Amino acid sequence: MRRRAFVSLAAAAGAGLLIGGCSVDSNKSSTAANSGKTVDSVIETDAGGLKRYKSPVPLADTIETRGPDGETPVWYRDVKLTPEEVEKVKKGNYRAAIVWHTSSPFMNALATGVKETFEQLGVQVIATTDANMDQPRLANDVQSVLALKPDLIVTIALDPVADFATFKPAVDQGVKLVFASVKPKDFKAGKDYISLVTYDLKGLGDVTAKALGDDLGGKAKIGQIFYDANFFVVNERERAFEQTLKAKYPGIEVVERAPMADPAKVEDIASAMIARHPDIKAIFAPWDTAAEGVVAALRNAGRQDIGVYTIDLGNTNALDMARGGLIKEMTSTLAVEFGHTLAISGAYGLLGKQAPPMAVVPAFPVTKKNLKQGWESTFGVTLPADIAAASK
């Protein structure tokens, strides 16, 4: 009996592996997290014939955000290829790897954008990895992927200091790198990597501060939950929020700034905050999962009068907002387009064309009023059915 069970289980595992191994579906878009019908109205085709997204807000002439080395970024739109260049890339039969730090609806949308554009450019995605926020794992993934001898890696650094050694072997091997949001310290654009693509960090903070400040009439007490860990993109957006709040809305007082490291614990932290400061009118959380914890805490305490403001669109929060709940505003960016821009920047490197050292996608506010458009611009698909129904 035992022997039979062993054999059949082993066979099942083998079959599973075979099926998995044979169907290398890396090239197909996997928007499972944000499944919905694709929306054409947010899409445009650029001069090179590639699929791009329209910005839901006007793009400013000057961008205030600066890169980690002080670079002045360009808007994503300015990263583009001519039709001839597109053909040249297609002829190259290039091979690329996507090496991420984590999975999330946002990262999946990014990956979708990257893969869509690669498909249009004839670039084959040979491997996808997810380091599960573990920096040594990221190093291992890069090392493993390099054995496949890719031409290009679309990736992100988890820690600018620690990941210098992670990506140096790729540079030494002559593999082109394009980074999303975080790059290794001391890496030079144009030399070690092609370009850094990210969102308008200052814009994220500005937009959120503005939404919160305007909603509260410029004068109120609020609470802030901040990320007590070393992660550049989150630290930057928080810094932008705080700076803008202080500069433009001096009447808004942050009565408590509570640290958190694990989104699962946010509910307790928020509950304690409103117990200590019952007079706050709003709470800012640095990203969507943290905001979910805040909403849960407020609901449990019966405080429907406190507004929650955050950055990044998430399903749970969107549903709450659609129902007129506690989430008042979520600042979002063009997630799928972020991916397009990454891929196109990568193509610059493959062609040996000088790329702008940094490109950004814009930040825009998403409130109940423009939830549908905001969602579509971010993810490129229609609102999930339940959220759409609640919006009516």
Add this chain to the structure above:
Amino acid sequence: MTVSTQASPRGWMKKFDAKNYVVYIGFVLVFAFFAVTQTQYFLTPENLANIVIQAAPVTVMAIGMVFVLSAGEIDLSIGSVVALSALAAAVTARETEQWWLAVLVSLAVGLAVGLVNGLFVTLVRLPSFLVTLATMGLVAGLARQLTNLQSVPVTDSTLVTFFGGGELLGLPILVWWTAAAVFVGWVLLQRKRYGAHVLAVGNNASAARVSGIKVNRVRVMVLVGSAMTAAVAGLLYAGRLQGARYTLGEADLMTVIAAAIVGGTSLFGGKGSVVGALIGSLLMSMLNNGLVLAGLSVSQQMVARAIIILIAVSFSLRGKKNQ
């Protein structure tokens, strides 16, 4: 390896108890699978070396864990010790520029944590699960405080070569580290009195006690040993990654325990295999590597990995329960 010595008319087939060799069979099968389907990239010496190198810290810790589990204890604090010892070494190297001092500091951290664990288990008589759960949090907190979450680069050439990217006689130095750890671990467990005592304590502590074995001393020693292998792993990380970060080792605890158990060490004590832990660790590193090379999507990788480990672990554990 237990082989029945009962005279049996059915010969050697009956004696070959498949469940004791699951990890070796699994290893060969998985290796063969990747070798055949990904020959071009998988079988290169460089890639095979990568598998061993990437597994090195986990392998070293798994060997330490074999002793802990064999003695009937468990050490949940190893991940945190990796981070603290690596950071302590990196900071020491930065401040004093003496690589040997950095190594000493790192080992001292392991020794200290191991002693704390051991003393609370033997003198205060708390279960090692609870004690090491507490020290896991305590040490992780210390690691965060040490550099206020900032990573520390490691530039000392000795550290980077000797614990990281160096080579000796054509083989990467981490392969030598792995071999050394396996050799020392195997001799200690199978060929020295210490190993016999560890296994006795894990199987039947009262029998060990009445036989004159100092049970408490054995318990302290395995916990010190485990924490010090974590410190060595911290040095290996710091050397190879050329930096130390407070999140180092966070993901390793489960992998280490899985490697030991898949390799035939019993969660309940009394049975341990150092070579099995090596194979278990290499198996998991090979899975990570091969699944990436195969171009599987991330979800497929996770499912495949989980299935294989589940099978291996369930058969390893069944061996003990079904008597």
Add this chain to the structure above:
Amino acid sequence: MNAPLVPSEVGAPEGSTPQLRLVGLSKHFGGVVAVNRFDLEVAAGEIVALVGDNGAGKSTLVKMISGLYQPSAGEIWLGGKQVSFADASDARRQGVEVVYQDLALVDDQPVYMNMFLGRELVKGPLRLLDRKRMARETQELVDSLDVRIPSAKATIKELSGGQRQGVAICRATHWASNLVLMDEPTAALGVAETAKVEELILRLRERGAAVLVVSHNLDQVFRISDRITVLRRGTQIGTRSTATTSKNEIVSMITGLQHADA
């Protein structure tokens, strides 16, 4: 040394130096008296049975003789010399071996490792385990005592209850230079295995060991012992020569129908 009052039959058979001599051995736990002035002699080549009902103090007595408890009063003499035991290891070192009810065997390890548990043989400058020699000596030992096991290399797990008991007794015999103490040696065994173990115990006597057996199985006691000593509620009721007493007498001593001698 004053010779204390010796109740009948406490002393060893004429002409032999007792391997074990207990004089006025007592144990108190706070106000509770667990054993009250116990006297006994056991000679080499003699099997003495210690009987008594539950709670009579038998296991306390065994623990004092094996070094696990310190006596509150009284003396222990081994091989003609007065001794005291700092702990169980000390008792072992002085030649007292115990076969425990639960056998104290490590069942994942082979017979020969159990035989040398805590006293493993090593060889060479690195002091590596000398498994060959341990296995060989174990096989010789087991053969000489006619304990039937598949091999000295068999794992304890693979052996039957009676075989494990045989191994435990072998171990005690091998290391004991003064006394073998057995606590309910066949309590967990079936009829056939009990018979085998009793044969083994008798063989020990032939080899000249001094054996003290704690047993509640009176039939067994009458089968194998030379003398029987009875404990009731911590007090020694009396000691009888097996040949000259009867089950009824022993039972009445155990249950209290017969009062203590002197």
